[in-house]
Amino acid sequence: MAVDFRFIIIGRGMMGAAAARHLSSMADSIALIGPREPEQRKAHDGLFASHYDEARITRTFDGNLAWGSFAARALGRYREIEARSGVSFFSEVGCLFTGPTPKDEQDYISQALTVSRTLGSDIETIAPSELRQRFSYLAVDPDFTGYFEGKRAGHINPRALVRAQTRLAEQGGVSLIEAVATSVRDAGSHVEVTAGGRSYSAERVLVAAGGFSNFHTLLPRPVDTRVLARTVAFYEIGEREMAIFGDMPSTIVLGDREEDHIYILPPVRYPDGKTYLKLGGDTEALSFERLEDVGTWFRSDGNASERDHLSAIALQLMPELAGCPVTSAPCVANFTPTGYPYAGFTQSPRIAVLTGGNFVAAKSSDELGRLGAVLLTDGQLGEKDFGRELTPVFA
Numbered sequence: 500m501a502v503d504f505r506f507i508i509i510g511r512g513m514m515g516a517a518a519a520r521h522l523s524s525m526a527d528s529i530a531l532i533g534p535r536e537p538e539q540r541k542a543h544d545g546l547f548a549s550h551y552d553e554a555r556i557t558r559t560f561d562g563n564l565a566w567g568s569f570a571a572r573a574l575g576r577y578r579e580i581e582a583r584s585g586v587s588f589f590s591e592v593g594c595l596f597t598g599p600t601p602k603d604e605q606d607y608i609s610q611a612l613t614v615s616r617t618l619g620s621d622i623e624t625i626a627p628s629e630l631r632q633r634f635s636y637l638a639v640d641p642d643f644t645g646y647f648e649g650k651r652a653g654h655i656n657p658r659a660l661v662r663a664q665t666r667l668a669e670q671g672g673v674s675l676i677e678a679v680a681t682s683v684r685d686a687g688s689h690v691e692v693t694a695g696g697r698s699y700s701a702e703r704v705l706v707a708a709g710g711f712s713n714f715h716t717l718l719p720r721p722v723d724t725r726v727l728a729r730t731v732a733f734y735e736i737g738e739r740e741m742a743i744f745g746d747m748p749s750t751i752v753l754g755d756r757e758e759d760h761i762y763i764l765p766p767v768r769y770p771d772g773k774t775y776l777k778l779g780g781d782t783e784a785l786s787f788e789r790l791e792d793v794g795t796w797f798r799s800d801g802n803a804s805e806r807d808h809l810s811a812i813a814l815q816l817m818p819e820l821a822g823c824p825v826t827s828a829p830c831v832a833n834f835t836p837t838g839y840p841y842a843g844f845t846q847s848p849r850i851a852v853l854t855g856g857n858f859v860a861a862k863s864s865d866e867l868g869r870l871g872a873v874l875l876t877d878g879q880l881g882e883k884d885f886g887r888e889l890t891p892v893f894a
């Protein structure tokens with residue numbers, strides 16, 4: 500049977516839009532299906548996404564070789580994507596990790612230093628005595644060491660990156676269908692996708708629907724992931740604070756306890772015209788299994804006690820933030836039991852899945868999208884693309 504498209508990608512998010520861009524230089528007859536960001540978050544009764552924000556940390560410094568490699572490969576293409584799309588999204592302000600000096604080889608920092616040598620990343624180790632002098636905005640424990648990646652690190656604007664990827668995909672001939680897919684079915688010789696009340700057929704489909712991959716009937720069997728709530732705190736920054744925090748790099752503080760780990764984005768201007776310094780942690784346990792519950796979460800302001808917890812840490816680390824208005828916002832992160840993203844075929848040889856950002860995939864989304872595109876064209880991923888590690892696990 501003649502199909503409408505050779506390939507359909509479901510999900511116009513960070514991974515899906517990147518997959519569409521890469522695929523557009525490998526094949527013809529491609530559709531990218533996904534809605535745009537809702538204009539009124541609190542009144543929206545539909546899908547959301549994990550990239551509706553202005554800043555995500557980017558770095559190659561990572562305790563895991565696969566994740567470090569994905570980030571390094573994606574980072575290597577940022578400037579080209581910016582130049583070709585005319586959309587700028589990368590602020591190369593550097594990224595500082597700080598924490599207690601590693602105790603052994605199993606420590607995250609020890610492993611990240613090993614990975615950085617493999618990747619050829621330039622990481623400067625900063626002694627505790629120097630840390631406060633160099634990064635005066637931050638009041639960390641006097642025993643903490645710093646690990647600074649000055650180049651190929653900083654932050655990206657996730658909305659702008661998705662815009663750039665989508666623009667280049669369309670320029671490459673991809674048909675953009677602004678709709679929600681409500682079913683994906685292997686029909687034997689092809690796949691049938693229903694979206695926006697219409698039906699589309701394709702030889703192969705890639706489901707890249709982020710934390711929403713298990714909702715609707717997009718996959719033959721659900722993937723084993725946990726969709727967890729994440730709350731972020733925003734400090735509204737004025738001129739006085741800009742003088743203190745304006746030049747800071749993206750910062751990750753590994754406290755002595757896991758609940759004290761925190762990531763901080765430097766002041767960034769938001770669409771409301773205000774400038775915010777943002778911070779978040781990684782320990783919220785609230786998880787979602789129903790679309791309605793994720794919707795309710797995204798319409799909220801996040802978790803008030805998490806916001807207060809983040810605020811308390813923020814004021815300890817950056818006392819100069821005292822007095823700045825604090826707000827919070829909700830997001831979700833999609834965690835896999837393997838710790839790796841999923842990029843592989845489902846029970847159907849025609850339906851593949853690309854998801855499982857594990858709270859860290861924005862920076863690497865261009866490379867993960869490339870892997871999704873290779874999967875559709877070649878049917879599998881090789882060793883240098885970490886194909887085995889990325890094998891999806893199904894519930």
Ligand SMILES: Cc1cc2nc3c(=O)[nH]c(=O)nc-3n(C[C@H](O)[C@H](O)[C@H](O)COP(=O)(O)OP(=O)(O)OC[C@H]3O[C@@H](n4cnc5c(N)ncnc54)[C@H](O)[C@@H]3O)c2cc1C
Pocket residue numbers: 509510511512513514515532533534546547548549550554555556557657678679680681707708709710711712715717729730731779830831832853854855856857858859860861862863864
């Ligand atoms: C608070 C927070 C902070 C983070 N900070 C960082 C960071 O500093 N650095 C970093 O690298 N990463 C960070 N991340 C992680 C990063 O944002 C995610 O890993 C990334 O967005 C995942 O990309 P994705 O394409 O899988 O999902 P998304 O970006 O969520 O995209 C999924 C897309 O699928 C679409 N979709 C869903 N269902 C359907 C359907 N049925 N039909 C059509 N379309 C559908 C959605 O509309 C959405 O556009 C953070 C995440 C959160 C929540």
